[in-house]
Amino acid sequence: MSDFSQRLIAWQAVHGRHNLPWQVSDPYRVWLSEIMLQQTQVATVIPYYQQFLERFPDVASLAAASSDDVLARWSGLGYYSRARNLHKAAQMVMERFEGQFPRTPALLAELPGVGPSTAAAIAAFSFGAQAAILDGNVKRVLARWAGISGYPGTKVVERELWQLATNLLPNTGIERYTQSLMDLGATICTPKKPACMACPVQADCIARQQGRQAELPTPKPKKVSPERQTVLMMVERGGKILLERRPPSGIWGGLWSLPEASSTLDASNACQQRFGLNVEFDSAGEDFVHVFTHFRLTITPLPGSVINQTALTHEDHLGWFSKAEALELGLPTPVRKLLMK
C-alpha cells in the first residue's frame, strides 16, 4: 500500500515534468504559481506567470503595488478574486509575517485565496512539509486507483478522497511525490483516454481492473446554464471612451468595463441618469455570446457619442480613456475584444 508513493516517486524522476518555471524553492514563486494554476491550465499560466514576476519580483513589490496595477497584469486570466486575494495576501505576509511566508499549511491557509490544497502544495514544495494536496488531478488519480465513485464535489466523496490522500503520503520525498501526482494526472491519468499502459500504478488500479476509467471520477451532474443578456455602451467623447470600474465582488469584480444598460432603449436614459451625459447612440453592433462556467451572456455592443454634458460627474469609478490607455487596464476579455476591434 505505501508502495503506491514509491512507485509514483520513481516514475516522476524519469517521466515527470522537470522544467516548469515555478519548480523552485522560493515560497513567493511557488505561491504565485499555485494561485494562478487554480482551475487554470499550465500552458495558459506560463506567460502570465513570467510577466507577473517581471513586474512584481518579490512579495514586497507586490504588496506595495496598486490594485489597478495588479489587476491589469491579471487581465485575461479569469477568476479575478484570485488577483484581489493575492494582493491582500502579499500585504498580510509583509505586515503580519514580517515579509516571510509562514511554513505550515494551517498558517498558509489563513492567507486569502489559499485553501487547503494550495496551502499543502506551497508547504510541500517550499518547505518539505508532510501535507496532502487534493486538486483536480489528484481527485481523478485517486478516484480511479481506489475505485471511489460519486461526484467529488460532494462532501462525502471529498472527505473520503482527503483521507486517502493523507494515508498515502510518503515519509520522505514529499516534493517529488506531490509533483508526481500532478504530473500523472496531467500526462497519463487524463480525463479522456488515459494512457494506462504507461502508468506506474496500473497493476492495482481498481478502475483499470474493472474497465471503469471512463466512469471515474463520477462527473458533475449537469444543469442547463441560464441565458443572460446585456448591452455594453461604447460612449465616446473627443476620442476617448467612457469606462466604469465594477464593484469589487461579483462578475468581473474590480475590473474596468464598458457601462452596461438593460436594453438598447434604456441606454440614453441610463447615461443621463448615471453619468449626466446626453448621448446619441448609433445602431447597435452585432450581438455576440460570451460563455461563463454557469451562464451564457449575450452582449449587444452599442456605440454612441456625447452631445453635451448636463452634470459634472467626477466619480472615482468612472474614467475617460483613449483606446491605448484602456488596453493597459484590467479589462474583462469580451470588453478587451470589443476595444481592440
Add this chain to the structure above:
DNA sequence: AATTCGGGGCT
C-alpha cells in the same frame, strides 16, 4: 452542502 466565480485549450 451547493453555488459562484473566467477563460482558454482540447476533443
Add this chain to the structure above:
DNA sequence: AGCCCAGAATT
C-alpha cells in the same frame, strides 16, 4: 459544443 483545468470563498 461540452468538458476540464495545480480550487477557494461565499451563501
